[in-house]
Amino acid sequence: MDHPTPAGIAYLPHIPTPESIIFSDFDGTYLLPSPNPERTPATDALESYLQQECLPQRLLFGWITGSSLDNVAQKSMRYSLRLWPHFIAGALGTQLWMFSQEHGAVQEPMWEQRMTESGFSQEKTDTIVAALSRDGIRLVAQASHNQGPRKVAYYYFMDTPERDARAKERTLQLVEDFGLTVHFARCGVGVGDPNNCYDVDFTPRGSGKKAIVDHLLSIWNIPQDRTAAFGDSQNDKTMLDTVAHGFVVANAEESIKQDHYTILQAPGPAGILDGLRHITANSQPQHLAQP
Incomplete structure (x- = not known):
């Protein structure tokens, strides 16, 4: 860099x-x-x-x-x-x-x-997002300025508590299978994020x-x-x-x-x-x- x-x-x-x-x-x-x-x-x-x-x-x-x-x-x-x-x-x-x-x-x-040695790749995150989509769980890509060399950022827009819990559980299962980490956090509207959604950020395992x-x-x-x-x-x-x-x-x-x-x-x-x-x-x- x-x-x-x-x-x-x-x-x-x-x-x-x-x-x-x-x-x-x-x-x-x-x-x-x-x-x-x-x-x-x-x-x-x-x-x-x-x-x-x-x-x-x-x-x-x-x-x-x-x-x-x-x-x-x-x-x-x-x-x-x-x-x-x-x-x-x-x-x-x-x-x-x-x-x-x-x-x-x-x-x-x-x-x-x-x-560098973590095995993180865009291909892995794309595969996870596609699998979630097939399960009816939609992630929306964030703007380019929210991305990083080894960070892929999405929004998940909140639904019912049951569906939100299912979406999080399924995502955690997939990142475990692919050896990545995912970070869920409620979005901060004060820093420009949308209302009623989560940041969903995929990063290397151990970050x-x-x-x-x-x-x-x-x-x-x-x-x-x-x-x-x-x-x-x-x-x-x-x-x-x-x-x-x-x-x-x-x-x-x-x-x-x-x-x-x-x-x-x-x-x-x-x-x-x-x-x-x-x-x-x-x-x-x-x-x-x-x-």
């Missing part, structure tokens, strides 16, 4: 011996969707905090997102982001890149080998947000009690459940707020900043609310 970083983006300093790691969703969490994309004071404050505090706190920060790296780059330009984090796991954790001032942009080799968290904790030897994550939707649940401290921003879906996570009273980057201050300084932030 070519170098993914758009012009004008800075990197954080390399952390030689990281002690903590923070994961964040991108769309709807770090980046608030807007019909008129623009840089906000909340983004300024969050980027400044990361530049000032990550190295002294020995803190790694990164995004795990359903968006591909190309899509992240395009959105970064549209919203005038000036900083990329230490790592980006794109296309539901099927891509993994590391970034630092000292080493530039580097594709994580062990993860790339794992994905996904939880798998990325586990892999990065392993390669950096960071204990689980030194981890936190920020999200806004059911698509983030496996990531939030894997870390010690799970936060949801104020603009999160109501369904994810019903779980046991800490609910932040500020949306998007302002909520992330309050959560980071709470984690790193053990302070009582202005916008932090307990579940």
